[in-house]
Amino acid sequence: KKVEFMGYEFYIEEGVFIPRSVTEELVEIAIDLVRNLGLSLVADIGTGSGAIAISVAKMTGVKVLATDVSEKAVKVARINISKMKVQDLVTVEKGEFLEPFLDRLDEIDLVVSNPPYVRRSDEVSNEVLYEPEEAIFSGRTGLEFYEEFFKRYDLSNKLVLMEMDESEWGGIRKLTEDRGKSLFLRDLSGNKRFFLFLGKGTLNLLERVIQLLSSRID
Secondary structure (H helix, E strand, C coil): CEEEECCEEEECCCCCCCCCCCHHHHHHHHHHHHHHHCCCEEEEECCCCCHHHHHHHHHHCCEEEEEECCHHHHHHHHHHHHHCCCCCCEEEEECCCCHHHHHHHHHCCEEEECCCCECCCCCCCHHHHCCCHHHCECCCCCCHHHHHHHHHCCCCCCEEEEECCHHHHHHHHHHHCCCEEEEEEECCCCCEEEEEEEEHHHHHHHHHHHHHCCCCEC
């Protein structure tokens, strides 16, 4: 099965998350950050088909480290990496969060992710019911992925850009306020859909980031 994303055609297998069109906006924001802030190493958590990692690499020439907990997703991402001829730029490994790349943690400038953020109790649309569960749901509150990620790593010198549900911004603000600064960004439909976290060591970039993303900042 093939899916178009950011103008590229991605190979998908059953059991691998299908990238949504709203996630193209996440990629566009990531590309703006890479180009305007001169970032040189990006990480993509929960890469699925590799759509985010490959699109960012192809459009900026930056190196991307990608991870996924699913063996099948890693296999599909590798097929897409070679199909798109970005083997020199994108590396994908099986594992959770940034675990496969702990030796390169210090080098990573930006972490991007469209993580699982749906509460187990939420009604979900039919199209999502056929998706792999671990790519959609994040515990009782929808915040478990973010809580575990922010607890696990020292992110003081990193930017973190993630997709979220509008209902979660209060929880995310609380989770991140002692660690740095979070900006909430709207998608083109006007919903709070993403957040950009700046670790304490990156706050010198805040003014430039605000200028860059002013049309989206909530």
